[in-house]
Amino acid sequence: MPSRGTSGSPRGYIVPVGGAENKDGDRPIMRRFVRIAGGEEARIVIIPTASELEVKGERYVELFEDLMVESAISLPMDERSDAFLDKNLRVLERATAVFLTGGNQLRLSTILGGTPVAQMLRRLNADGVHIGGTSAGAAIIPEHMIAGGPSGATPRADGVILAPGLGLINRIVIDQHFRQRDRIGRLLSAVSLNPFAIGVGLDEDTAVFINRDNVFEVVGSGGATVIDPTNLDYSSMDSARPGQAVSLIGLKLHVLAEGARYDIESRTAIAPEREPAKV
Amino acid sequence: MPSRGTSGSPRGYIVPVGGAENKDGDRPIMRRFVRIAGGEEARIVIIPTASELEVKGERYVELFEDLMVESAISLPMDERSDAFLDKNLRVLERATAVFLTGGNQLRLSTILGGTPVAQMLRRLNADGVHIGGTSAGAAIIPEHMIAGGPSGATPRADGVILAPGLGLINRIVIDQHFRQRDRIGRLLSAVSLNPFAIGVGLDEDTAVFINRDNVFEVVGSGGATVIDPTNLDYSSMDSARPGQAVSLIGLKLHVLAEGARYDIESRTAIAPEREPAKV
Numbered sequence: 001m002p003s004r005g006t007s008g009s010p011r012g013y014i015v016p017v018g019g020a021e022n023k024d025g026d027r028p029i030m031r032r033f034v035r036i037a038g039g040e041e042a043r044i045v046i047i048p049t050a051s052e053l054e055v056k057g058e059r060y061v062e063l064f065e066d067l068m069v070e071s072a073i074s075l076p077m078d079e080r081s082d083a084f085l086d087k088n089l090r091v092l093e094r095a096t097a098v099f100l101t102g103g104n105q106l107r108l109s110t111i112l113g114g115t116p117v118a119q120m121l122r123r124l125n126a127d128g129v130h131i132g133g134t135s136a137g138a139a140i141i142p143e144h145m146i147a148g149g150p151s152g153a154t155p156r157a158d159g160v161i162l163a164p165g166l167g168l169i170n171r172i173v174i175d176q177h178f179r180q181r182d183r184i185g186r187l188l189s190a191v192s193l194n195p196f197a198i199g200v201g202l203d204e205d206t207a208v209f210i211n212r213d214n215v216f217e218v219v220g221s222g223g224a225t226v227i228d229p230t231n232l233d234y235s236s237m238d239s240a241r242p243g244q245a246v247s248l249i250g251l252k253l254h255v256l257a258e259g260a261r262y263d264i265e266s267r268t269a270i271a272p273e274r275e276p277a278k279v
Numbered sequence: 280m281p282s283r284g285t286s287g288s289p290r291g292y293i294v295p296v297g298g299a300e301n302k303d304g305d306r307p308i309m310r311r312f313v314r315i316a317g318g319e320e321a322r323i324v325i326i327p328t329a330s331e332l333e334v335k336g337e338r339y340v341e342l343f344e345d346l347m348v349e350s351a352i353s354l355p356m357d358e359r360s361d362a363f364l365d366k367n368l369r370v371l372e373r374a375t376a377v378f379l380t381g382g383n384q385l386r387l388s389t390i391l392g393g394t395p396v397a398q399m400l401r402r403l404n405a406d407g408v409h410i411g412g413t414s415a416g417a418a419i420i421p422e423h424m425i426a427g428g429p430s431g432a433t434p435r436a437d438g439v440i441l442a443p444g445l446g447l448i449n450r451i452v453i454d455q456h457f458r459q460r461d462r463i464g465r466l467l468s469a470v471s472l473n474p475f476a477i478g479v480g481l482d483e484d485t486a487v488f489i490n491r492d493n494v495f496e497v498v499g500s501g502g503a504t505v506i507d508p509t510n511l512d513y514s515s516m517d518s519a520r521p522g523q524a525v526s527l528i529g530l531k532l533h534v535l536a537e538g539a540r541y542d543i544e545s546r547t548a549i550a551p552e553r554e555p556a557k558v
Contacts (some may be wrong), residue, residue: 256526
C-alpha cells in the first residue's frame, strides 16, 4: 500500500518512463519532470542503483543541470548497507524530486527493498516529493513489479515473473520498452493473474505523469497501452499448463499517445484535445 | 462482399492459419482441416502461388496424402494467364477443399486478383467448399488484406498497408505470425482506419475454423487475439502525422486459446469448456 503522508501536503507526482527518453533534442519528458520538480528551484536526487555503471548517475546529473535546476546529485548505493546510511537519507530529505535510472529492476529491489531508503522514498512521495524512474526505474514503482518474462503478444501460463516493487502505487502494473521489446503478452499475463490492477505498457521515450488524484497524462513520442481487466469474463490462467496459451475474454484496451489522459480510479480514458486544423 | 452461393448448400468453412502449423507431430490443424474436407473422401487442391518455391505445393500434397485423403493436387499458377486456363478451373471444380500456402500475399493478390480462379474460389466457398490458407494464404482470405506494415505494439498513422484480398469474408481483418513477429500495432492500425471490421491476429501453429454462421473455433498451440472496435470512443488516426503514435480509446480485447470460440456476427467470445480437473 502507498504510504500515508504526514505533512498534510498532497502526494507528489509518480512518473514512470518507458526507457530511452529523448536526451538531446526537445527532451519533453525531462523538461516536464523538471517543471513539476520546481524548475530553477528543483533539487533532484538521482538513484543510479539499477545500473552497475558508475557513469549512469553522472549522465543524469548533467542532463538535469543542463535544464537549469538548482541542484542535481547522484546518490550511488551499490550495497544494502548504503541504503541504511544516515548521510544518504539526509541527501534524499532535501530533494524536491527523485529519479531512478534504468538497469536491472531486480538489482534495484534487492539492494533497496525493505531499507530505510525505500521507506523514505514512500514517505517523501506521500509528502509531495515527485518520484520518476525510467525503464527498470519505472518497473519498480508499483506494488507489483514485472521482473521478467518472455516477449511476444500471447499471454502464457508462465508468461511473467512478478516481484514486490517500491509500492508507490498499487493500482497499476508497469511494463516498459513496451513496443520495442514486444511485451504485451507478459503484461496481459500479469494483469490476468489478478485482475485488480490495470496494466500500463510504456513505449520508449514515453512517460505517464500520474498526479495526486491518480489521473495520468501521456508525454513523449510513443504510446501508453492500457489494459483494463475490470470486465474480464473468463481467464484460463488458473488451469493452463506452463508454456500453454491462455484465453482471456473481455479485456478493455486503450492506446494513448501524447496528450491523452487516463483516470486510474474511475478507469476512464480521456481523449487529448484536438489541435486546431493546420491549413 | 462474399459471393452468394448458387447451389443452396451452406457456405464452406473458412480456415485462416497463422503460419508454421505443426506438420510432424499431432498436426491438429491439418487433421481438422482434412476432417471437415471429407476425411478419406477429401479432394484437396493446393494453391502454392504465394511462394516462388515449386516444392511448396508438393510438400502439402505429401502432408495431406499422409493424412489419407482421397486426393491432394498442387495447382501451380505463376502468371496471371494461368488463372484464366480452363484446365485449372476444372481441377478446382472437383475440390472439396482448397488450401493456399504461405509466401507473399502480394504475389497471391497480384497473380490471382480479378481472375476466373479468384471468382471461382469465392463461388466454391459460397457453395460449400472449404477454403484454408496459412500465413500469406490466411492474410488474403478477407476483403481487406494486410499487405505489410512495421512490427511493434503501438499503432501509428502509417502503421499498416492494406490491399484488397480474396473477399471470402468482409467482417474480419487477419494478421498472422502474430506473436512471433509482434504485429499487434499494425492490426490495431488496420482496425482503427475503419472500425467496421474485427481484427484477428493469429499466432503461428494456430488456426480459426470459421463456420457457415461466422462462429469460429480456435485450434492449435498459440492464441488468436481478437480486437473489437465496436465501442471505439476516440481515434486520432485521422489527424496523426506519418509515424506519429495514435490514441485509440475503448477497444475490446480477447485472447483466445484452443477450444475458445468467437461469434463474429454478435461479437461475442465464448469460453472453452473446462477440462475435468486432473487429480
